[in-house]
Amino acid sequence: MNKYTPIIGLEVHVELKTESKMFCRCSADYFGKEPNTHTCPVCLGLPGALPVPNKTAIEWCVKIALALNCKINEFSKFDRKNYFYPDLAKGYQISQYDLPFGYDGITELKSGKKMRIRRVHMEEDTGKLTHENGASLVDFNRSGLPLVEIVTEPDFHDAEDVKEYLQNLQQIVRYLDVSNADMEKGDMRLEPNISLALTTTLQDGTQEIIPVELLPNYKVEVKNINSFKFVEKAINYEVKRQTELLDKGERPAQETRGWDSVKQRTFSQRSKEDAQEYRYFPEPDIPPITHTKEQISSILKEVPELPAKKIARFEKEYGISFTDAEILSREKLLADYFEKVTSLRDHEVAKQSQQTPQAIAKWIINKKVDYATVTPEVLLKHMAAAKQTVAIDEQEFDRIAEEVFSENPQAVAACKSGKDSVIMFLVGQFMKKIGKKVDAQLVRKKLQEKL
Amino acid sequence: MDITKLTITQAKKDLAEKKYSSVELTKAYLDRIKKVDAKINAFVTVTEEEALKNATEADKQLVKGSSLPLLGIPLSVKDNFSTRGIRTTASSKVLDEYIPPYDATVVTKLKNAGMVLLGKTNMDAWAHGSSTETSDYGSSRNPWNTNHLPGGSSGGAAASVAADEAIAAIGSETAGSIRQPASWCGVVGMKPTYGRVSRSGVIAMGSSLDSPGSITKTVEDSALLLHVIAGQDPLDATTSPKAVPDYLKNLKDKISNLTIGISDDYFEGVDPEVQASVEQAVKDLEKLGAKIKKINLFHPKYAIAVYTIIQRAEVSSNLARFDGIRYGNDRSFFGDEAKRRIMLGTYTLSAGYYDQYYNKALKVRTLIIEDFAKAFKDVDVIVGPTSPTTALPVGASKGKAMFGEIADILVEPSSIAGLSGINMPVGFSKTGLPIGMQIIGPQWGEEIVLNTAYNYEQAHSLLDKKPKL
Numbered sequence: 001m002n003k004y005t006p007i008i009g010l011e012v013h014v015e016l017k018t019e020s021k022m023f024c025r026c027s028a029d030y031f032g033k034e035p036n037t038h039t040c041p042v043c044l045g046l047p048g049a050l051p052v053p054n055k056t057a058i059e060w061c062v063k064i065a066l067a068l069n070c071k072i073n074e075f076s077k078f079d080r081k082n083y084f085y086p087d088l089a090k091g092y093q094i095s096q097y098d099l100p101f102g103y104d105g106i107t108e109l110k111s112g113k114k115m116r117i118r119r120v121h122m123e124e125d126t127g128k129l130t131h132e133n134g135a136s137l138v139d140f141n142r143s144g145l146p147l148v149e150i151v152t153e154p155d156f157h158d159a160e161d162v163k164e165y166l167q168n169l170q171q172i173v174r175y176l177d178v179s180n181a182d183m184e185k186g187d188m189r190l191e192p193n194i195s196l197a198l199t200t201t202l203q204d205g206t207q208e209i210i211p212v213e214l215l216p217n218y219k220v221e222v223k224n225i226n227s228f229k230f231v232e233k234a235i236n237y238e239v240k241r242q243t244e245l246l247d248k249g250e251r252p253a254q255e256t257r258g259w260d261s262v263k264q265r266t267f268s269q270r271s272k273e274d275a276q277e278y279r280y281f282p283e284p285d286i287p288p289i290t291h292t293k294e295q296i297s298s299i300l301k302e303v304p305e306l307p308a309k310k311i312a313r314f315e316k317e318y319g320i321s322f323t324d325a326e327i328l329s330r331e332k333l334l335a336d337y338f339e340k341v342t343s344l345r346d347h348e349v350a351k352q353s354q355q356t357p358q359a360i361a362k363w364i365i366n367k368k369v370d371y372a373t374v375t376p377e378v379l380l381k382h383m384a385a386a387k388q389t390v391a392i393d394e395q396e397f398d399r400i401a402e403e404v405f406s407e408n409p410q411a412v413a414a415c416k417s418g419k420d421s422v423i424m425f426l427v428g429q430f431m432k433k434i435g436k437k438v439d440a441q442l443v444r445k446k447l448q449e450k451l
Numbered sequence: 452m453d454i455t456k457l458t459i460t461q462a463k464k465d466l467a468e469k470k471y472s473s474v475e476l477t478k479a480y481l482d483r484i485k486k487v488d489a490k491i492n493a494f495v496t497v498t499e500e501e502a503l504k505n506a507t508e509a510d511k512q513l514v515k516g517s518s519l520p521l522l523g524i525p526l527s528v529k530d531n532f533s534t535r536g537i538r539t540t541a542s543s544k545v546l547d548e549y550i551p552p553y554d555a556t557v558v559t560k561l562k563n564a565g566m567v568l569l570g571k572t573n574m575d576a577w578a579h580g581s582s583t584e585t586s587d588y589g590s591s592r593n594p595w596n597t598n599h600l601p602g603g604s605s606g607g608a609a610a611s612v613a614a615d616e617a618i619a620a621i622g623s624e625t626a627g628s629i630r631q632p633a634s635w636c637g638v639v640g641m642k643p644t645y646g647r648v649s650r651s652g653v654i655a656m657g658s659s660l661d662s663p664g665s666i667t668k669t670v671e672d673s674a675l676l677l678h679v680i681a682g683q684d685p686l687d688a689t690t691s692p693k694a695v696p697d698y699l700k701n702l703k704d705k706i707s708n709l710t711i712g713i714s715d716d717y718f719e720g721v722d723p724e725v726q727a728s729v730e731q732a733v734k735d736l737e738k739l740g741a742k743i744k745k746i747n748l749f750h751p752k753y754a755i756a757v758y759t760i761i762q763r764a765e766v767s768s769n770l771a772r773f774d775g776i777r778y779g780n781d782r783s784f785f786g787d788e789a790k791r792r793i794m795l796g797t798y799t800l801s802a803g804y805y806d807q808y809y810n811k812a813l814k815v816r817t818l819i820i821e822d823f824a825k826a827f828k829d830v831d832v833i834v835g836p837t838s839p840t841t842a843l844p845v846g847a848s849k850g851k852a853m854f855g856e857i858a859d860i861l862v863e864p865s866s867i868a869g870l871s872g873i874n875m876p877v878g879f880s881k882t883g884l885p886i887g888m889q890i891i892g893p894q895w896g897e898e899i900v901l902n903t904a905y906n907y908e909q910a911h912s913l914l915d916k917k918p919k920l
Contacts, residue, residue, distance in 0.1 A: 041533075041553045041652075045772050047546070048533045048555060048652040052688045080768050082800070091771020138776075279800035281809055284659035284765060286688050 004196035009154035011191040022124045022146040023051030035139035043144035045089030057146035060178040065102020065120035078283040087127035095123035097280040116153035159235040175332045190225045194238040218254045234259045318357035337371035455483045455615040459672040473523025477506035480525045492591045493611040497570035505567040522565030527617035530571035533652035541654045542586040543576040545784040555652025564679045573607030578656040581855035582848040585788040594918040599842040602632030609636035619667040625657045626866035627859030629664045633874040634837035634887025641673045645869035646691045649684035655769040657762035670905040674698035706906045707740030712830030714748040721839045728878040728886040729836045754864035760812035767796025820868045827893040837874045841884035865891045
């Protein structure tokens with residue numbers, strides 16, 4: 001039987017959250033605004049209007065590239081990508097062709113697998129079409145927004161890894177504070193390229209690695225997916241679809257497909273059998289961009305500790321579990337908050353209650369502490385208060401325990417038959433009745449004894 | 452006194468002395484336009500209302516003693532400069548009804564300097580040509596002989612000045628579009644260094660070449676206008692941060708230390724009358740103290756190929772936005788010349804041809820830039836004929852797809868290199884058509900170019916000669 005290995009590469013567009021657009025001073029805060037109110041001659045592509053690049057956007061693009069361990073082109077430029085579409089005001093998109101800001105990067109997954117980043121480049125977004133009542137309307141509010149495109153090598157072989165990479169990428173751009181990466185708003189658009197390579201199983205049971213020159217001679221691109229889950233589904237759907245075709249001896253068509261989230265399937269959009277003809281050439285309206293080594297290293301200095309490193313450090317430095325470290329590191333502000341609380345624990349109130357980093361981590365995670373409203377000091381006070389419990393009078397304990405038992409015969413029976421988990425229900429009932437802050441662990445122990 | 456025969460400098464003085472008002476001056480020009488423009492067709496749009504409004508405002512400022520550099524001065528502006536609220540067509544019917552919501556930076560600067568806008572001048576459609584014969588609004592005519600062409604693409608601009616329909620004109624040059632029509636119409640045409648004057652709002656032709664400039668009656672007016680329109684623009688990333696010098700300051704200095712370069716290749720195939728006139732002008736410059744030095748430059752024919760490839764490629768991309776969805780008229784309104792350029796440009800940028808054409812052209816362009824840079828180590832300016840011929844008769848461009856490139860052969864190399872240059876009227880042919888000499892300076896060499904031109908003009912002014920209309 002034929003055995004196929006999925007060969008998957010990813011193109012991800014990330015919309016930056018700069019104040020103004022990429023090539024004009026229009027506000028980039030366009031989402032949900034009245035159509036065509038965030039426009040000017042430049043982003044409308046009016047005759048004679050010229051693009052002037054947004055320095056912050058370029059710096060942020062370089063920052064993303066550096067965070068993905070890319071090399072930076074010291075000499076770079078913008079190019080025109082010529083194509084027609086009604087939402088493209090100028091008849092070309094300003095993008096980067098042969099000299100992207102970043103190239104040859106690498107990013108690591110939890111499993112230790114290394115995925116290569118081919119390039120990180122800067123381009124502008126297009127307008128948006130809506131079709132209603134038989135008419136097509138163009139809204140140019142989004143036209144000219146800064147987009148960073150991150151392209152990987154075809155190093156992925158399953159949807160799981162793809163999902164992890166995408167989640168990492170989302171975290172990274174949020175850590176860098178350069179994009180909200182809000183999927184719902186289209187801040188991150190995902191395009192997996194999927195094809196299948198024939199692999200043979202060797203005698204020792206391992207699979208033969210596919211040499212680069214034997215990569216599949218077709219590529220299916222699924223465009224503009226806006227959720228990680230859909231990417232996963234689209235990949236799995238494509239793997240199945242392509243497997244069936246290959247098994248029948250057919251080569252899947254080289255094409256662009258869309259994802260239908262209702263029917264849960266991909267569908268053909270346009271053929272790409274012929275090479276795309278974008279007639280790239282250097283954008284004459286924008287002089288080449290140079291980055292000196294000094295400039296690059298000063299941007300690198302602004303790249304904060306990224307999630308992967310932070311998790312490892314949290315485990316080592318604070319002795320917290322990987323799971324907790326991972327949860328705390330999902331958001332940079334939350335991770336910072338955890339560290340702030342931890343650093344305060346030797347002071348004042350905290351000192352007496354002797355909180356451990358592990359306890360702090362658990363508390364933040366379990367109580368879903370809102371770091372924006374609960375200051376680290378207040379959090380430590382809460383933790384200290386929780387530790388203070390009132391002693392229980394034996395008689396009082398017995399009386400309430402009896403009440404709880406008689407009111408919940410089913411739970412008592414369940415406990416006795418060995419369903420330990422039900423004990424917590426009884427503890428809860430007990431706590432409610434006593435109306436005082438008592439040590440729940442102690443209550444549990446005593447209730448268990450009594451049963 | 453006929454107040455339409457004045458220069459900016461003279462009119463400014465008169466306005467300051469209250470000899471007449473800006474409204475009177477403006478009306479005189481509007482009358483002149485009414486009288487002669489049926490013959491010349493220099494204007495696509497005459498902005499009478501706007502002009503009188505500007506002039507009335509200028510008169511108020513004049514009373515207050517304001518000394519803005521162009522206060523109350525009636526000018527014409529080429530129809531590829533966006534003018535807010537005023538139709539801007541680039542002489543193409545595609546934009547027949549296009550009214551820009553913003554001003555080109557040059558227009559803003561002129562307005563801030565107090566200009567009175569008389570109207571928008573005719574040109575080759577999209578600036579594609581050197582005759583105005585590709586205009587969708589009919590060709591303009593040469594004021595010296597209306598059976599002849601004014602040149603182009605800023606043909607309407609040059610004709611408007613030569614015919615005294617405007618004191619001066621704003622034009623644009625990609626390769627020859629200011630200097631060649633200035634030469635054919637016998638006026639001063641200045642093409643500044645690429646990046647000296649903002650392109651923002653100028654309907655793009657060859658983006659890496661387009662240079663807004665002026666057409667005037669005198670060199671002094673040219674210096675004055677350049678000072679107004681030059682400078683870095685936050686709306687054009689290709690403008691230079693270099694400070695703008697006061698072009699009037701050293702304008703009148705003697706040129707006794709000047710070295711002028713002459714390349715024989717620039718006289719090859721040139722009409723004998725033109726050659727003789729320009730050679731005489733070179734001798735005249737020598738008499739004024741300049742040293743003449745023979746130099747070797749690449750033959751100008753190489754520039755044609757380079758220019759054609761780069762410009763067509765940029766054109767094909769720049770015109771893509773006129774896709775029929777906006778601006779009123781669709782692509783069927785493009786004329787033949789625009790269609791030819793779109794096709795050729797699209798071809799040269801196509802996969803498999805890019806390296807062969809566009810990329811190679813860029814490499815040769817670099818060689819041409821280096822060639823000039825080397826020459827300017829030995830000489831201060833380079834002088835030669837502006838155009839190989841005097842104004843050609845109406846219809847001369849018909850059926851000649853490369854008409855412009857051939858007509859502009861002598862100005863293309865310096866345009867490709869982004870240099871500064873000026874056309875100076877130096878004489879007339881036996882048939883009474885003007886002959887022009889170009890003075891090419893290095894990049895940012897506007898001062899030395901103007902200084903050389905001024906010295907020549909002072910000794911050999913042709914200002915008294917006027918076309919009979």
